[in-house]
């Protein structure tokens with residue numbers, strides 16, 4: 001069993017359950033008045049905001065000196081050494097449509113490094129957790145990335161660049177190249193869950209452009225602690241800064257990265 005006695009993980013765990021229950025209780029019940037548009041195709045609901053307030057309040061009560069980077073309203077610099085990176089509802093568009101794929105994502109950064117990650121799927125009661133050097137777990141059971149060894153048998157997850165529609169042509173070029181090589185491709189609508197599923201061996205590779213730290217901080221440590229590889233588009237570790245991410249099992253990461261580089265070198269350098 002995972003050690004939920006770690007004070008950081010235990011607190012994140014409680015916050016995620018609280019927020020996840022709240023989200024599920026509101027599924028299919030929101031009205032137009034609950035939804036704001038941030039930019040074209042990019043929405044936020046009252047539920048995203050309230051979920052974030054619940055998570056931050058729960059963690060802040062336990063760790064009053066820590067800072068927060070949370071999608072809807074916290075942009076604090078890490079001055080204490082500890083900063084929580086939170087997506088209170090990853091998959092908002094799905095949630096608005098009652099499409100049942102969304103998650104709560106909570107990570108903890110210490111001196112610039114992610115040391116804890118948690119992704120909670122409240123509809124399936126799946127709690128994915130990882131702490132640096134201690135492995136990844138799903139509801140307390142250890143996780144490993146898949147052992148699929150060739151691209152032809154792989155299932156690849158991705159996200160469409162709906163906030164960067166100017167990227168659609170190179171994105172589709174990459175999609176086509178990858179599509180011809182793999183078993184199939186999925187676009188489920190929650191980057192945090194895509195990464196958690198990769199950690200759990202349910203898919204084998206992932207790529208997406210222009211994500212934010214709260215989308216990927218928790219998922220990236222889940223994958224690394226489950227034995228997978230996570231990089232940016234140059235093969236470096238700047239994905240939390242650039243938001244461009246390529247991930248895969250040790251057998252497949254180099255192959256998917258080389259497809260990404262072939263299309264994006266010169267367009268996106270990292």
Ligand code: IPD
Nearest residue numbers: 089090091092093159189190191
């Ligand atoms: C989004 C989801 C989606 C991804 C987007 C993200 P949000 O997060 O993770 O899968 O393609 O780029 O922004 O806005 O629902 O929290």
Ligand code: CA
Nearest residue numbers: 087090091215
């Ligand atoms: Ca998100």
Ligand code: CA
Nearest residue numbers: 071087089090
């Ligand atoms: Ca979100």
